[in-house]
Amino acid sequence: MRSDYGELALDRLRVFVQQRGVPVLLSSRPDGYKLFKAKLSGWADGHIADLSELQQRRLATTWFAHQLRNANEDLADEVVSQRTMAEVETFFEDLHDSPDLAQLAAVPLLLCLLIALRRAEVALPRSRFRVYEEVVKHLLEAHPRRRRRAAAMADDDNTLSSTDMRQAFERLAYEMHCAYPEGMIPIETASEVVAAYLQDGEVGVGLERIEARRVGARLVDVGETNTGLLVGRSPREAGFFHRSLQEFLAAGYLSRINDQLEVVQTRRLDPQWREVLLGALHFTRRTQDAREFINRLRAPGGTVAQRQHLAQLLAEAAFGEFPVPPAVAQEIARDTLTAIEHETWAPQRERLLSHSLDGLQSAKVRDLVHERLRRWFPERLRHPAAVLEAMGTWPIEDETVSLLLRGLHAEDASRRISAAKALAALGCQQPTLFNELARVAMQAQSLDAQAGAVYALVRGWPEALDLSEMLDYHATSPDPDQRLIAYAGLAKQGRLGDEQLEEVLHFRSYRSEISYFLRHLVVEVLVQGWPGDLRVRDACLSGLSQAGMDKDLNWQVLFQGFASDLRVQDAVSEEIREKESPFLSLHDAWPQLLRRFRDVPALVRAIEVRLKRGDLTDHDLHFASLIGQTAFSKTKLLENLNDDYRHWPAEALLEGWGMDDPEIAPRLLELATGPDDVAASIAFLIPDILRDPATARQRLIALLRDPKCARPDFVLNGLYKVGVGEDGQSILDAALIYLDRSSNGADYVFRLFPQETRVLRYAEQLLEKGAGWAAGAIAHYLGHEESIRRALRDQSMPLDPGLRFAIASKLRQRLGDPEEVLSLLEAHHEESDVETRVQCSISLAHRARTEGRQLAPTIEYFMQEMHAHRVSLRVAMRTGIAGLLTLRAIDALTVEVHGRRILDWIPLLLDNYETPGNFVATVARHWEDVRDVVRPALTEGREGGFAREVGLEALAAYADGSSLAGQDLLEVIERDRTIRHSPAVLRFLGRVLPGSGLLLEACLDVLREENPRRDTSLAAAQLLGKYFGGNISVLERLTTATGSVPPQEDVLMAIVEGWPESPVVKEAYDWYTLNRESLSYSLYFRLAGLHSTPEQLITALNATFKSCAAAPAIASQSIVPPLVRRLRQDPAFGTALATWLTTDRNPSAIATIPRLLARAGVLSDELREWCATEIERLSGENTTAPIGTDLIAGRVRPVLHSLLDAI
Structure with missing residues (x-):
């Protein structure tokens, strides 16, 4: 249908509908809808969703069971069920291993074709084009015979071979793709196209005209005896069985014509030709032809959107099963892998990444993909910020600068800020970095990169004249982080005024959405931007007691900007005197007090009160005693020298009074020369106590050689102070023994022996093993070594969490070298994104099971992970349990870990809002295995602080993926009204019981609540509108529920959703307009949108x-x-x-x-x-x-x- 005909048809249809008042349902392919949707204003629209995997499994189960019964009617139902389950599992394992097949399976028609191929004992190939090949072959050869046999008809004549027929259909498909892109062609025209091809003596069959017309008409016959490739779309029009087959056949014709390359170059930027071009490349056989084909695709030109489309097409060609010459494929692969690192538009990155991972199956590019994957996934450094910041001390290298510039784009704010700090530091060595950072700050298509670049410029070049205009621009940004960073630069330039003060004071609030890693700038801006301003002081003093205010930020502003102010001194003194844990969450409060409030009388008196109460920790006592250095504080310190953490009082005594004090000297000498375990506990102070480097060194060496030394880090710290002298090798020999223990002092080993080969090799081994805890020290002290720098660069910039999760999910498929992939999945110990970590475990287990490996080692791996819990017990337990459930290692779940059976941990791990969705989905998918333990917890709650409502809310998002879990959840919801007040539970009811009385009552219950959660009331309103809109009895219940005029906000929102024409809505709009009452966004725009x-x-x-x-x-x-x-x-x-x-x-x-x-x-x-x-x-x-x-x-x-x- 031409577009002008389509417009005419739509106009006539609109007139008809308006005159007759009849309901109409229109269906269209997406491309046709895009063409005409502007003319369908006011029509409700929807898109046919892909089949979910659960729906795919149900369809496949039905078909496989049906075919098994047809093949053998004597099979018992139990046998049919078992064989069907086995068939379905094998079938879906094949689908999961091929992204092409998984994509096809989402379409019901194509899924049935895949099932038919499997039942015909055709091994499912990975490439969709090979699937199309089998489907076309089946429809041209086997399918017609079966249809004729079923209709008891004689065999067809043999005028055309199956190859001739296929080529005729290819010509028709090509004509339709060129001239009838909507996929329908008049039957008469189709016959003419096919007849003309059959008559052609050059590219066709060379039939006589009459014979060509006869055969052509028969081929396009859409009756019951045809091939099935063509189907009737209307009484006068035909189309191919599926669009994919039309594109595949058109590709076959394109691959044979003489002007193929001209068509490729002309059509390469058109997304509608993507499949045809890839199909034509699939048919290409000669290497030189494929090279020229790719060269035409890579020709310059096109818009941004077209170039992105082309990049995806080339990526699929390079990484997929296409006859691209290896050198060309590798060149495209490198370009694509680099684009993944630098592309800022997330959808493009995701598509390119998906194609690149398919390259794990290609011998041509597999090594390139593996090499990049090791850098991208998983996260390997526990404290990457320390590594990136240390790069600011490294020698200037293009690789380092390039990595740090990439770091400005990182989603992780700590990485981004640390990269900015490093770039600012390197700017001293390379002034041209200013221009590059200025370009990023203004031109980067990334909010994060712009903010990071401005941060680096403010830190490295605060006085630069070229910075002023840039700061003014970013100070008006809609992003609060960008504005704050700009304000920091303006503060350094002395250009902040009263118009910014109110906003910066608001940044102290937790509601300000300022990134955690930038909150220190709020302090800096207030102190530098308005030095000594009493408005800042008063606001921060008030903020100490205000709800929703970051108390630590207020204290820091007061410490740094108003230390000499008497009101501030009184506030600090009161905090010390009255609070059980003063400055509780401000970790460096006491060091700051020591620097800024030493000898302040009010503080000294307050500290004396606390010292007499005796309830300061050793750490706090250390700093508090030095603020006033009173006799009483010295006495308290001397008393605490007998404690386990004696190094705190010992260090304070040395710093405040020193070894010349007659009371202190003998006590500290006694500790330093006494039992080795006691001396080791203050070993880093021994050089200051003994005051003779040689004597101190010998004492420290003796302590280091003690195999029972509990604090080798303290000993090595002391040796760092006095130097190793001529004993370097013996000290290193002794130190190396401790490096596999906790408190091993590795950072001091790196400081003491930065050039030692053994130390460098040890550092490299740590990085290879993924010991990310030491990476910061290695980067800082061993960055002079090129191999160390290279290893750290490779580990310090993984892809963002969403892409790492995509990789972990994709590696579930049987892609790439098994050992290489398994090593990646097992290296997730330092992965900070919990959902990615859980997915690594799921994919690891799935591969172990589907690849037929021995499961015992994998089970043992998960058990060790749960026992070790290197960072978080809850994360480790979720990771291990997800893996064991995926393995179906039910017996292992009964083993006791950390005081309870693994099964009993599951309810406890569902009890907070941060529970990763894939963990909950795994529990729901294996509900039958965990039901006896989890179900009672949902019904009654269990010991250990299990938050029942939160667990139910987590499960509600995934329970309909398991009929048994959904059934159990419904029973709980029906029995207990209190748990219905959650958006997830309401939406679960909307999915499984749409329009039901239970859903109605649950939504009404929420609206009757006095102060429901905003997201819950919005969900209730939307569900009422969706499933009960127009129902008069429900409207009456809503309007009489409160009796107020206008109705309360949540009730009114529901009425607007389902009954927008109700007079109540207009009356409410008029009332709010007249009275100028404030409204929530939700209700205001719903009312305003109507009136x-x-x-x-x-x-x-x-x-x-x-x-x-x-x-x-x-x-x-x-x-x-x-x-x-x-x-x-x-x-x-x-x-x-x-x-x-x-x-x-x-x-x-x-x-x-x-x-x-x-x-x-x-x-x-x-x-x-x-x-x-x-x-x-x-x-x-x-x-x-x-x-x-x-x-x-x-x-x-x-x-x-x-x-x-x-x-």
Whole structure:
């Protein structure tokens, strides 16, 4: 159908519907919908979802069971069930091993074809093109015979061979792809196309005209006896059985024609030709032809979106099963792997990564992928920030600078800030870094990179004149982190004023959304930006007692900016005197007090009171005693020298009074020369106590040689103070013995012997084994060694957590060298992303089971992981249990670990909101194995602090994936009304019992609550609108529930969702408008979306960009749905938004409005073209990269990324 015909048909259909008032259901391929959706404004739309794996399994189980029974009617039901389960498991293992097949299986029709191929004893290939080959062969050869046999018809004539028929269909498919892209062709035209091909003596069969017309008509016959490749789409039109087969057959024709390369170059940028081009490459046999094919694909040109499409196509060609010459494949692979590291638009990175992982099956590029994977996955350093910051002390190398610049893009804020600090430090050696950082700060299409670059510039070049304009620009950013960093630079330049003071004071609040790793800047900005300003002092003094305020930040501002202020001194004194644990969460409070409040009378008196109470810790006593250095504090320190942590009082005595004090000297000498275990506990102080380096060295060497030495780190610290002298080798020999123990003093070994070969090799071995705990010290002290620098660079910049999770999930498939992949999955000990860590365990177990390996070693591995729990017991238990459940190692779950059976740990691990979803999904999937333990916990709760409601909420998100888990959860929900008040539980009911009385009562219960959670009441309102909208009796229950006018906010929101035409809604809108009462985002935009003018909505939306920038995700959930509904019903609103977008050029409007229009299905071709032009402009060189609030994404992000999502 041509587009003008389509428009005419739609116009006629609209008129018909308006005149008759009849309901209409339209179906279309996605491409056709995109072409005409602007003309379907106001129509509700939906997309056919892919089959979930559970649905795929149900369909496959039905088919396999049916075919087994047909093959042997005498089989018992139990035998059929067992064989079916085995068939289904094997079938899905094959699907999981091929991303191509997994993609096909999501389409019901293609899944049935895959099942048919398996039942026909065809081994499922990994490539979808090989599957298409088998399907076409089946439909052209086996299928017609079976249909004729079933119809008791004679064999067809043999005018054409199966090859001739296939080539005729290929010609027809190519014609349709060129001239009938919607996939339907008039039957008469199809016959003519096929007849013309059959008659052609050059590329066709060379039949006579009459014979060609006869055979052509028969081939396109859509009756019951045809091949099945073509099916009737209407009485006069035909189309191929599935679009994929049309594209595959068209590719076959393209691969044979003389002007193939010209077509490739012409069509390479068109996404609709992707499958045809890949299929044609699949058919290519000669190496030189494949090389030329790829060269044409790689020709320059195209828009940003087209180049991204082409990059994906080339990646699939290089990493997939295509006849690309090895050298060419490797070149494309390197380009793609580098693009994954540098691409800023997440969807593109994810697609390229997925293709690259397929390369683990290719001998041509497997080594390249493995090499990059070792750097990307999993996270190997426990404290990467220390390593990155240490790189600022390394020699200048391109590899290091490049890595740190990549670090500015890291999702992990600690990595990003540490990379910025290192770049600022390296700037002293390489001044040209300023220009590179300035370019990133203004032009990088990454919010994080821009912020990191500005941080580096502020830290390294605070006075640079070129920085001023940049700081002014970022000070107006919608992102609070960017503004704070800019304010830090402005503070150093003395250019902050009263207009910023209120906002920076607000940054002290936990609600400010300032990154944890940037909160120190709040202190810096307040102290440097408004030095000595009493407004800052008073705000921080008040903030010490305000709810929701970061108390530590207030203390730090007061410490650093107002130490001499009497009111501050009194506040500090009161905190010391009155609080059981003063400055509880401020870890460096006492060192700061010592530096800034020494000998302040008020503090000295307060400390004296605490010392008399005797309830300060050894650490706090150390610093507190030095603030006043009173006789009483010295006495307390001397008393504490008999404690286990005697090094704290000993160090304070040395620092405050010294060895010339007649009371102190004999006590400390007694410790230093006494029993070795006592001396070792203060060994780092021995040089200061003995005061003779040679004597101290010998004493320390003796302590180090003691095999029972408990604190070799203290001993080595002392040796570092006095130097190793001529005893270096003997000291190293003794120190190496301790390096595999805790408190081993490895960092002092690195300091003492940075050039020693044995130390360097030991450091390399630590890094190879993944001992990330030592990496910071290695980076700092051994960074002079090139091999060490290389190893640390390889480990310090993994991909972001989402991509690491994608890798862990993909490695579940039987990809790559098994030993290499297993070593990656087992190296997850330092992985900070819990969901990725759990997925490593699941994938490891799945591969062990599906590859037929002995399971005992893998079970033992998981058991050791749970016993060791290197970082977190709960994380280790979740990781191990997920692996054991995936292995179905039920017996192992009864083993006791950390005082209870592994099974009994499961309820305890579901009890917080941070429980990883894949752990919960694994528990639900294996519910039958854990039910006896977990089900009672859901019903009654258990000892150990199990939060029953939280566990139920976690399970509700995944329980419908298991019929047994869903059934148990429903029983609990029916019995206990209190657990229904959760969004996850309500949505679970919406999925499994839509429109039921239980769902209705659960939603109404939430709305009756006095103060329900905002997300719960919103979910209840949406579900009521979705499943009960228009039901008059439900509306009456809602309107009489409160009796107030207008109804309470949550009830009114439900009425708006389901009964927008109700007079109650208009009355409420008028009431709120008249009384100017404040409203939540959720209710305001629902009411305004129904009754405000387009201009009023735009004004509200513009104000929202400013007010919700700190938490755009919340605003997104509240604002987007009602605006989408309004756009679908009111073309004038869409027109007004488009006008505002193109005239105001507000970055947040540009980031949001095109996506809003696209979500509503009313993004016009004209505006789509405008977006494409903007994308090209923003992608140009030396172009500033604007940042805006994207309400659809629910976050602040580069405008370019939002536009790419929109089109």
